[in-house]
Amino acid sequence: PLKSVLGKGNLDIASGSPGEYVDLVVNSFEYHRLKNWGIKTEILIKDLIREKEKYRGSYHSYDQVVQILRGHASSHPNICRLDSLGRSYQGRWIYCLKISDNPSVEDPTEPDILFDALHHAREWATIEVVLFYADTLTSGYNNDPVITNLINNNEIWLVPIVNADGYVYDYPGQNSWRKTREPYGGATGTDANRNYNGVCGPEKVDAWGFIPSGGSVTHRQSSNVFCGAYGFFADCSDVLANLIRSHNFNVHITYHSYGEQILWPWAHKSPNTPDATLYQQLANTMASLVRASMEATTTPARQYIRYRGRPMAGPTATTTIWVARNAYPIPMK
Ligand SMILES: [Zn+2]
Numbered sequence: 001p002l003k004s005v006l007g008k009g010n011l012d013i014a015s016g017s018p019g020e021y022v023d024l025v026v027n028s029f030e031y032h033r034l035k036n037w038g039i040k041t042e043i044l045i046k047d048l049i050r051e052k053e054k055y056r057g058s059y060h061s062y063d064q065v066v067q068i069l070r071g072h073a074s075s076h077p078n079i080c081r082l083d084s085l086g087r088s089y090q091g092r093w094i095y096c097l098k099i100s101d102n103p104s105v106e107d108p109t110e111p112d113i114l115f116d117a118l119h120h121a122r123e124w125a126t127i128e129v130v131l132f133y134a135d136t137l138t139s140g141y142n143n144d145p146v147i148t149n150l151i152n153n154n155e156i157w158l159v160p161i162v163n164a165d166g167y168v169y170d171y172p173g174q175n176s177w178r179k180t181r182e183p184y185g186g187a188t189g190t191d192a193n194r195n196y197n198g199v200c201g202p203e204k205v206d207a208w209g210f211i212p213s214g215g216s217v218t219h220r221q222s223s224n225v226f227c228g229a230y231g232f233f234a235d236c237s238d239v240l241a242n243l244i245r246s247h248n249f250n251v252h253i254t255y256h257s258y259g260e261q262i263l264w265p266w267a268h269k270s271p272n273t274p275d276a277t278l279y280q281q282l283a284n285t286m287a288s289l290v291r292a293s294m295e296a297t298t299t300p301a302r303q304y305i306r307y308r309g310r311p312m313a314g315p316t317a318t319t320t321i322w323v324a325r326n327a328y329p330i331p332m333k
Helices: 002-006 028-036 048-058 062-075 125-140 145-153 164-170 235-245 276-297 319-327
Strands: 012-017 021-025 080-087 093-099 112-117 155-159 249-255
Touching: 062 080, 062 093, 062 125, 062 164, 080 235, 093 125, 093 235, 112 125, 112 235, 125 145, 125 155, 125 249, 155 235, 235 319, 249 319
Parallel strands: 112 155, 112 249
Antiparallel strands: 012 021, 080 093, 093 155
16 A cells, blocks of 8 residues: 555655655644555654754754855865855855865866755755865865865865755744745745756656656645746756756765665666666765764664665656756757
8 A cells, every 4th residue: 555655646755665664754634644544654753843843953054054154265265165156036045165276266177076955944964964074175175185185186066055945944943844935826835856857858757847656746836745837946946957057067966864865866767877886886885884984973873775766766857867867868869
């Protein structure tokens, strides 16, 4: 029964393991419906909003993040440049910290590396990952030879908050909000990570608005995985897409929580990319490093699993799929 429920495609899937379980974010109506359908359930967190209240102080607010970024730019002007990429629907700046030697110069010979976070408003932990990179890189420059070498020979772009409106709405609590905040069709918000456009491929599955069987994406406006009125309808998705379009990124990692998974393309169709072996190797290394560090800090965590795409059918129009679609173009028919 679980498979057929997931096949309906509009559930908010937080994590899972293929053939074993899924973690879902549900309201009480959805929870009872699952029970009525005979699905075995276990409640991990009964009140997500109350749970978040306990931990908010450990996470930085939007304003604090902006201050931190400004601090890096002013204390390390030789390797940091702070850009405002564009505005969210409600007019908040979406910031990018570029870290490189000669940061105001575009060096086409240096690889471009992008880390972004917080497409989904309630995934607060992802911001801290990118802030940690900013801190580690700036403090290690001319102190740590590996970091110095990284900065001198790459252009590293950090976007810690993509969905600024959603974050400012969610951070004070009481919301557990996922989407952006623009109104549409009587509802509010687009899933910023289901709103990336299809590119030029002739395959229908790559187009924005395609709903794969079992994919967690829908045209229903009130849903948490609403794909938007059209591709790049959400201003914040459009802003990040413009940054990606204007550079030739060699590496791109986009952070979400809390799936404890490393996902790589394709998620929504079976053929592998030409770099499948490399992705597999990188994911193996990353997963084992995360596991090692979590044992060291005794943070309780399930195993990081390696999986190509989502455990179930994948969503379309995510950042990763759109970026990969540009990286692995197929000829027009
Ligand atoms: Zn997410």
